Structure formats: structure tokens, C-alpha cells
Amino acid sequence: MKRPFFYRKQVRFLSYSILVFVLAFWLTLLVNFFLLLVILLKYQEYQIEYIKGDAIMEELALTDRGYELSEDMGRKLDERKQWAMLLDGAGKMVWSYEKPKEIKESYTLSDMARMSRWYLEDYPVYLQVFEDQIMVTGLPRKSMWKYNIQFPMSWMNYMKRVWFWVLLFDFVWILVLAVIFTRRWSRSREKARIEWIAGISHDIRTPLSVVLGYADALFSSDLKEEQRQQAAVIRHQSLVMKELVEDLNLTSELEYSMQALRREPVCPAVVLREVAAAFLNDAREGELEVEMDIDRQAEGIWVSADRRLLVRALRNLFQNSLRHSGQKATRIRLSLCRERRFCRILFSDNGIGYSREMLRRLNVKKRQRPTQNIHGLGIVCKIIQAHGGKAVFGNCPGGGGVCKIRLWLARTPKSDRRGNQGEAD
Amino acid sequence: MDLYEHRILIVDDEPALQKMVSDFLYKEGYRQVAVAGSCREARGAFEREHPHLILMDVMLPDGDGFGLLKELRQESEVPVIFLSARDEDENRLRGLGLGADDYITKPFLPRELILRISAVLKRVYRARDRQCDDVIWLGDCRIDLGSGVVYRQDPGGEEGVFDKTATQTALTAREYAILKKLAGNRGQIVTIDALCEAVWPEGNYGYENTLIVHIRRLREKLEQDPSRPRHLITARGLGYKLV
Incomplete structure (x- = not known):
């Protein structure tokens, strides 16, 4: 069985949100990972370039002629433009390799402390202690940025406690972003769809005017009866198409709540009479009977509604009854009464009623209302729901279908609260 | 002035619709019907024909009917009936307060259009209808x-x-x-x-x-x-x- 449209829409929206969320999550992870990788690689590069003191010490041999560095290590140090010197316990230089001229040959304790972590004459230096000797290796000026990072322990403890919440915040943030983007994207898709439908229905209406116009002219002409009947069929079907195009447009607008209701105070009794009279005026002799039962109390009640849409809903009910009555004379009973803060409209006919499948589809919950095949009545539900009301369909015990509409009452507009004034000419 | 002596200008870009509406108007008895397919043509026809009533489509190839009406309103109070093919136009028409005399949505029955035209002419020019006296x-x-x-x-x-x-x-x-x-x-x-x-x-x-x-x-x-x-x-x- 096909899933209802509304249900499918929700599922689709949810899947898009999840998809965007997962993508954003992985993308963020990927970016972070990539950045980390780049930094690490760069760091690694420096690690390779810089030859540590112990490696130099291993290649340094004490001979009769003094300290001698292996040729291989010398070449390596040259390649990196690195220099080195060995100080004894008293701070006096005992060996050096490619030492810059400005670097002194003896150092006091305070000199040692000063250069131990940072720079010596702006050369980044690293100190390594070997028994009573100190190996100082230096890199070219401006080749290494050194900074001492330190944090209070209390701060680090605090970080241990909050890292989870920071991550959670990130997670929620990504989720919100995903929803916002998905919503915007799906809104723009919906808008495009509505505009597309509006465009199509616009394009259909002009040629349909010509078809309807000429069919009507042929029907009213002096043609043979058979041809006149054919023209009548074309005219009738064109009118059906007109209704369908209008319904299609309205459905798409109501579906996505894109059409803001133009609410105004509407007197339901007036609208009911207007629609019923229009159908009676258009009907052929004996084709339609309308019984009106408007409660006296209901005469003066008002609802806040989009009049055009309310008329449309009632017209759709009438049309459905006329189309599917299965009777020679369609009898429609319309009643209106007041129920505390609501007004109740009852529309019943003497037709074949609604099938079980149709009732199931018409009376399902709001969000799952399907729109296939029940256009006219589906729109009735949508219009009433858009007004915050409720439309329930059913079958009468004696045959025929019934639609119960419940709408919230509005406050009576003051300008029209004149009462039943007697007057004389 | 006799109802059918009034000059009517039809502005619509669809030639088939132009022809259909003008045919119906001639058949009804109106003798002076002019057509235009765009805003530009409509301006020319308005200068030339001085119509008593304009029947205007909202969507025209070189602009929209609302804009054209605003333009016309600066020099004339000629009654205008809009032909609209979009439901939204009705809201716009109400909202703009342009002073259109009536509107009819496509598709329409020719009889309905003719009735609306004669109703507007009777109201604005107090025209006398031969077929309907007092x-x-x-x-x-x-x-x-x-x-x-x-x-x-x-x-x-x-x-x-x-x-x-x-x-x-x-x-x-x-x-x-x-x-x-x-x-x-x-x-x-x-x-x-x-x-x-x-x-x-x-x-x-x-x-x-x-x-x-x-x-x-x-x-x-x-x-x-x-x-x-x-x-x-x-x-x-x-x-x-x-x-």
C-alpha cells in the first residue's frame, strides 16, 4: 500500500536532516583530522631537520688532538646549517663546530640559565647535559619559534570536566545547522513546486477559456440536437477541468501552508445561503433540492475565515454530491447551529454515501491526510483544518453521505451588531 | 448612448482568445471592438480608439496589466475589467486598490463575461439596454x-x-x-x-x-x-x- 503523502513528506524531511547531519559531522571530523595531519607533518619535518645533542655526542670522539667529529655527522650538520659546541662543567667551550663568531666561548651560570630554554644571541639553541658536559646545538637565526606553554593545574582540571559539554555543544550546533539548511533547502524546493504548479495552471487556463467559450457557443447555436449535446459534454468537461486546475493550485498552496489565509469576519449563514442559491440557480429543473435548516441562534454568529476558501469548501461538497449522487434528483440538507464556542455545519445528501476506503482516507489524522483521488473533498478537509476547524465525513443511517464541519466562533464585529431594528417607510 | 455603441478594447496576448471574445461581442451587438496583444499595443490602441471599456489580461508579454492600469489611471478613468488566470491575482487586485471595475478569472463562460461588461457599462455610462427597459x-x-x-x-x-x-x-x-x-x-x-x-x-x-x-x-x-x-x-x- 502506498504511504500517505504527508507521512512520506515527514520521513523525507527527517532523512534529509539526518543525512546532512551525518555529512556535516564527518566533514568536520575530516577537516579537523586533515588540519592535525598537516600540523603533525610539518612538525615532523622540523624534527627531522634538527639533530639532537646526543646524536652529535655519539659521533664526537676524544682523540689525542682533541675532540673530533665524524665526517658524516659534519655533513649532516652542514646540510641543516646547524652548529654545535661542547661546554665543560665550568662553562668553558671545549669543542665547537661551525660556531658563529658572535657566540662567546665561556658562559657563566646566569648565561646558562638564560639560554637554557630560548635563544642565544637570537640563535635557537638546545642544551643537553652529558655527565659534567653540556652539548649546545644551535639552529640558524629565525628558523625556530619557541614558546613556553603552561597552564595552571586547576584550569586543566576544569578542562577535564568541561570537554564533554564542549563536544556536546559542537554536536548540537552541527545538528541545528543541519536542520536549518535542510529546512531552507526543502522550503525552496516547495516554493519552486508551488510556483511551477501555479505556472502550469495559469498556462492551462487561457486555452481552456477558448475551449469553454466555443463549446458554450456551439451549445447555444442552431446545430442538430446530437451535436449540441456533444458541445454540452465539452462544456461540462471543460468546467470540470477548470475546477481541477483550481483544486490543484489550492492543494499545493494549502499543503505547504504558503497561502496566508485572508481572514475576515464571515457569517456562515450568509455563505451557506449564497452557495446553495448559486447551485439551485444553475441546476436544471428538478435536478437539485436544498433544504436549509439554520438555527435562529446561528443567524448572527460569525467566524473568522477566508471567505473565498470557505465558499470553495462548500462548493466542493455540493459538486461532489451532484456528481456522485446516483439519483435523478439530488437532495441536500444543510444545517447550521451554534455549539458553545463553535459553529457546526452539517451537510448531508441522498447519494450513495462514501465507501469505507474513502472514509478511512478522509478521516485520518491531519498529518497523514492523503491527497490522491479525493481532490475535491480533500480540499474541504484542508480548508477547514487551515482555519483550525475539523471536518468529519460519514454515512447517514438511511443512506447518503454526511459531512460535519466544526469551526471556531469569532467575536461579533461591532459595526454590524445592530440588532433587529423595526423600521417603517 | 446606446449600450452597443460603446467602444471596447481587448488586451490579451493570446490571439485565439482575442478572436473569441471579439466574436462574441460582435455577435451580442457591440459594433466597435479593438484588440491589442501587449502593453505597447494597448497604449497605441488607447490613444487611437479612446475606448469606453478595457478588458485586460493581467499577464502580458511586455509587462503586467496592473502596471498598465496605473499608467492609464493618470490620464483616464476608463472602466477596466481584468481577465486573470492566477488565483493570486484576485488577492493582488483587492490589495492594490487600483480602481479596477471588475475581474473575471479564466476560464469563463462567454455569457458571464458579456453580462459583466454590460453591467459595468450601464453603471458607468448609465447606458440604456435595448433589450431591457425599465x-x-x-x-x-x-x-x-x-x-x-x-x-x-x-x-x-x-x-x-x-x-x-x-x-x-x-x-x-x-x-x-x-x-x-x-x-x-x-x-x-x-x-x-x-x-x-x-x-x-x-x-x-x-x-x-x-x-x-x-x-x-x-x-x-x-x-x-x-x-x-x-x-x-x-x-x-x-x-x-x-x-
Whole structure:
């Protein structure tokens, strides 16, 4: 069985949100990972370039002629433009390799402390202690940025406690972003769809005017009866198409709540009479009977509604009854009464009623209302729901279908609260 | 001026629709119909023809009808009926307050269009329609809407012939308004609300009972047997119909 449209829409929206969320999550992870990788690689590069003191010490041999560095290590140090010197316990230089001229040959304790972590004459230096000797290796000026990072322990403890919440915040943030983007994207898709439908229905209406116009002219002409009947069929079907195009447009607008209701105070009794009279005026002799039962109390009640849409809903009910009555004379009973803060409209006919499948589809919950095949009545539900009301369909015990509409009452507009004034000419 | 002497300009970019509407107008009796397919052509035709009424599509290839109307309004008060193919246009028309005289949504029945055109022409130019004068015949009753007098032939008199013996009854202002509304929609049910609106346009809530009184008095003047009306028929719960 096909899933209802509304249900499918929700599922689709949810899947898009999840998809965007997962993508954003992985993308963020990927970016972070990539950045980390780049930094690490760069760091690694420096690690390779810089030859540590112990490696130099291993290649340094004490001979009769003094300290001698292996040729291989010398070449390596040259390649990196690195220099080195060995100080004894008293701070006096005992060996050096490619030492810059400005670097002194003896150092006091305070000199040692000063250069131990940072720079010596702006050369980044690293100190390594070997028994009573100190190996100082230096890199070219401006080749290494050194900074001492330190944090209070209390701060680090605090970080241990909050890292989870920071991550959670990130997670929620990504989720919100995903929803916002998905919503915007799906809104723009919906808008495009509505505009597309509006465009199509616009394009259909002009040629349909010509078809309807000429069919009507042929029907009213002096043609043979058979041809006149054919023209009548074309005219009738064109009118059906007109209704369908209008319904299609309205459905798409109501579906996505894109059409803001133009609410105004509407007197339901007036609208009911207007629609019923229009159908009676258009009907052929004996084709339609309308019984009106408007409660006296209901005469003066008002609802806040989009009049055009309310008329449309009632017209759709009438049309459905006329189309599917299965009777020679369609009898429609319309009643209106007041129920505390609501007004109740009852529309019943003497037709074949609604099938079980149709009732199931018409009376399902709001969000799952399907729109296939029940256009006219589906729109009735949508219009009433858009007004915050409720439309329930059913079958009468004696045959025929019934639609119960419940709408919230509005406050009576003051300008029209004149009462039943007697007057004389 | 005769209704059919008015010049009508049709502005629509669809040639088939232009031809159809102008054919129907000619057939109805209008003798001067001009067509234009764009805003530019419409401006030219307006200068040339000085139409009494413009029938204008909202969407035109070189602009929209609303803009064109705004432009025209600067120099002329010519009545305009919009032909619209989008439901949204109705909202825009209401919202803009451009002073369009009427609008009709596509697709439409030609009869409806012709009726709207003649209604606007009659209202704006007080044009006289040859087919509809101010006299209504209801069986043995002749109602002169011009003077608001009902002439009724005495029973036994020759039907359709009114002589000095015919009784004359004047209509009150309210009765006149009710009868005029019913006569304008003869054969059709006019709802109680529409009748109240016609009689008490300043606010008609709660006048239903008063309307019933007026209808009864009207029947006394029009009907042979007011308790069994033949011309002013009640449509139960809905309104009244003049047949």
C-alpha cells in the first residue's frame, strides 16, 4: 500500500536532516583530522631537520688532538646549517663546530640559565647535559619559534570536566545547522513546486477559456440536437477541468501552508445561503433540492475565515454530491447551529454515501491526510483544518453521505451588531 | 448612448482568445471592438480608439496589466475589467486598490463575461439596454421601475391591455429596492442577505424580519392572491425569486 503523502513528506524531511547531519559531522571530523595531519607533518619535518645533542655526542670522539667529529655527522650538520659546541662543567667551550663568531666561548651560570630554554644571541639553541658536559646545538637565526606553554593545574582540571559539554555543544550546533539548511533547502524546493504548479495552471487556463467559450457557443447555436449535446459534454468537461486546475493550485498552496489565509469576519449563514442559491440557480429543473435548516441562534454568529476558501469548501461538497449522487434528483440538507464556542455545519445528501476506503482516507489524522483521488473533498478537509476547524465525513443511517464541519466562533464585529431594528417607510 | 455603441478594447496576448471574445461581442451587438496583444499595443490602441471599456489580461508579454492600469489611471478613468488566470491575482487586485471595475478569472463562460461588461457599462455610462427597459411585466401587472408605479388590470379586464381603469399603486423606497434587485436577477434565487444588502447597504444584520414584512406588502401590490404567490416566490430558508 502506498504511504500517505504527508507521512512520506515527514520521513523525507527527517532523512534529509539526518543525512546532512551525518555529512556535516564527518566533514568536520575530516577537516579537523586533515588540519592535525598537516600540523603533525610539518612538525615532523622540523624534527627531522634538527639533530639532537646526543646524536652529535655519539659521533664526537676524544682523540689525542682533541675532540673530533665524524665526517658524516659534519655533513649532516652542514646540510641543516646547524652548529654545535661542547661546554665543560665550568662553562668553558671545549669543542665547537661551525660556531658563529658572535657566540662567546665561556658562559657563566646566569648565561646558562638564560639560554637554557630560548635563544642565544637570537640563535635557537638546545642544551643537553652529558655527565659534567653540556652539548649546545644551535639552529640558524629565525628558523625556530619557541614558546613556553603552561597552564595552571586547576584550569586543566576544569578542562577535564568541561570537554564533554564542549563536544556536546559542537554536536548540537552541527545538528541545528543541519536542520536549518535542510529546512531552507526543502522550503525552496516547495516554493519552486508551488510556483511551477501555479505556472502550469495559469498556462492551462487561457486555452481552456477558448475551449469553454466555443463549446458554450456551439451549445447555444442552431446545430442538430446530437451535436449540441456533444458541445454540452465539452462544456461540462471543460468546467470540470477548470475546477481541477483550481483544486490543484489550492492543494499545493494549502499543503505547504504558503497561502496566508485572508481572514475576515464571515457569517456562515450568509455563505451557506449564497452557495446553495448559486447551485439551485444553475441546476436544471428538478435536478437539485436544498433544504436549509439554520438555527435562529446561528443567524448572527460569525467566524473568522477566508471567505473565498470557505465558499470553495462548500462548493466542493455540493459538486461532489451532484456528481456522485446516483439519483435523478439530488437532495441536500444543510444545517447550521451554534455549539458553545463553535459553529457546526452539517451537510448531508441522498447519494450513495462514501465507501469505507474513502472514509478511512478522509478521516485520518491531519498529518497523514492523503491527497490522491479525493481532490475535491480533500480540499474541504484542508480548508477547514487551515482555519483550525475539523471536518468529519460519514454515512447517514438511511443512506447518503454526511459531512460535519466544526469551526471556531469569532467575536461579533461591532459595526454590524445592530440588532433587529423595526423600521417603517 | 446606446449600450452597443460603446467602444471596447481587448488586451490579451493570446490571439485565439482575442478572436473569441471579439466574436462574441460582435455577435451580442457591440459594433466597435479593438484588440491589442501587449502593453505597447494597448497604449497605441488607447490613444487611437479612446475606448469606453478595457478588458485586460493581467499577464502580458511586455509587462503586467496592473502596471498598465496605473499608467492609464493618470490620464483616464476608463472602466477596466481584468481577465486573470492566477488565483493570486484576485488577492493582488483587492490589495492594490487600483480602481479596477471588475475581474473575471479564466476560464469563463462567454455569457458571464458579456453580462459583466454590460453591467459595468450601464453603471458607468448609465447606458440604456435595448433589450431591457425599465418596465417589468408580471402576469396582469405592469411595473414601471422608472416611476416606481405598479399598474394592475382589474380582474375581468382584457389581459395585457391597460386602460384608465387599471389601478395604480406606488412602490415605497424599500419595496422598489427589493423589486429592482429581484428583477435584475429574474428567474434566479436572490438570497435574503443579498436583498438586505440591496435595501440597507449601510449594514444589514438583523433585518430579515423587516424584509419579510416588505415582501408581504409587495405581494399585496403585485399578486392576484398574495397568500398564494405566482410571481414573487419564496425559496425556503434561502431567499426569493421573481418569475
